Every structure is written in structure tokens, then in C-alpha cells.
Amino acid sequence: AVTGQGFGIGVKLNSSDFQKGGLSTTDSVQVAQWLEALGVDLLEISGGNYEAPEMMGMEGIDETAPRPEKAASTPAREAYFMSFARDLRSQTQMRIMLTGGFRTKSAMQAALDEGIDVIGLGRPLIIDLGVAQTLLDGKVDALPKWEDVLQGRPGLFSARSPIKLIRMIMGFATTYWYYVQLWRQARDGRADPSVKPLAALSEVTKVSARLAKARGRRAVSAIELN
Numbered sequence: 001a002v003t004g005q006g007f008g009i010g011v012k013l014n015s016s017d018f019q020k021g022g023l024s025t026t027d028s029v030q031v032a033q034w035l036e037a038l039g040v041d042l043l044e045i046s047g048g049n050y051e052a053p054e055m056m057g058m059e060g061i062d063e064t065a066p067r068p069e070k071a072a073s074t075p076a077r078e079a080y081f082m083s084f085a086r087d088l089r090s091q092t093q094m095r096i097m098l099t100g101g102f103r104t105k106s107a108m109q110a111a112l113d114e115g116i117d118v119i120g121l122g123r124p125l126i127i128d129l130g131v132a133q134t135l136l137d138g139k140v141d142a143l144p145k146w147e148d149v150l151q152g153r154p155g156l157f158s159a160r161s162p163i164k165l166i167r168m169i170m171g172f173a174t175t176y177w178y179y180v181q182l183w184r185q186a187r188d189g190r191a192d193p194s195v196k197p198l199a200a201l202s203e204v205t206k207v208s209a210r211l212a213k214a215r216g217r218r219a220v221s222a223i224e225l226n
Helices: 025-037 074-078 082-089 105-113 123-127 131-136 146-151 164-188 197-225
Strands: 010-014 042-046 095-099 118-120
Touching: 010 025, 025 042, 025 082, 042 082, 042 118, 082 095, 105 118, 123 131, 123 146, 123 164, 146 164, 164 197
Parallel strands: 010 042, 042 095, 095 118
Antiparallel strands: none
């Protein structure tokens, strides 16, 4: 992170794991206060994990797990963790970066007006690295909602399938779709939204297996050298 006085320290913290027995919002406030006491300059708020991917706006494996409350207003629907950010703002003084769900200029401005210092973007930037600038320049009022494109497809073999196992698989496939877009950006200098989620799942699985195998060979070599 960079502050007006030079380089500072930023930490990303889950507002909650949204899992039974996991990190709660009460725990997160305590951790935030400890971090502030240690001199952290900026705290980025997100939430969830791979089993309860609230940071992706997805339900996750455990449908009974606690989920963040969202008001009916557009800013609240977009800002997944705004309620926690308000609570944290009342109990700490450090700068707060809020990440998760922002797509419209109005919702971002509403969060800034409430005292949020920095708006975090992830998924829109994965597809188009310059998309935030178009928002700042006033060329658009909202960023593309790729999550709606990926999760909104109907059918038995979709993220909205009535079969829980298929929903879970497609949830992971959707997450891996973004991984593949990052690889495309690094390799080709541009993303490829035409990639299908299941194809992305297959690609990530194969690459992960190849990397794991390579690490295993290096570990064996190190043992032999010792």
C-alpha cells in the first residue's frame, strides 16, 4: 500500500468465514483492532473461502452456513460486506478498503460517502485491465457482471442446477474460469471470455496436476542430493 507519507502496510481480512466454527464477525473486529494497534495502515475487507465463497457472491457447499445480510438497496446488494464495514468503521480508525461485488458507480460512491477509503475490484479487472478507467472517465456507469453471465445459464448442468453436486462442480468451474482468464492475460496479454467454465475446470485441474508432479520430482531430487 502507498500512503501520503510513503509506503504503508496493508492487510486483507475476512469479515467472516461464513462457516460454522469459522472466523466470525466478532473475531474479525478483534483481529482488526489488534492490527491497528500494531500500526497497520490499510485493512481490506472481504469474506468467505472456497467452501463458502461469499467473496464471489456464491452459495458454496454448505447451504446451511450463515450468510451476510444484504439490504434491498442497490449499494447494499453490490457491497457484500458493507454491514461489517460500517461496524468496523465505528470501532477502528485505520483506512478501510471494501472488496466484493461492486459493479456500479453509484454503489461505489455510496460506500465512499459512508467513510470507506478505497474500493476494491477483482473480477471485472481480470477480463479488462482498463475497465476501471472507463468508469472514472465517465464513459460507463457500471462494470460488466461476468458472474451473472456465468451463473445465470439455465439447465441441468449449470450453476443453477437442481442437483446439489452439479451446482457444487459448476461453482468450482466458475471460480477456475477466472483463473484461466488470469493465465490468458499473463500469456497472451488479453483474456478470453469465450472459454467455457467446464473447460476452465479441466485446464486448471491438468495444470495443477502437472505442477504437483513437478514439485514431487524436485522434492525427490533434493532428498537424493542430501
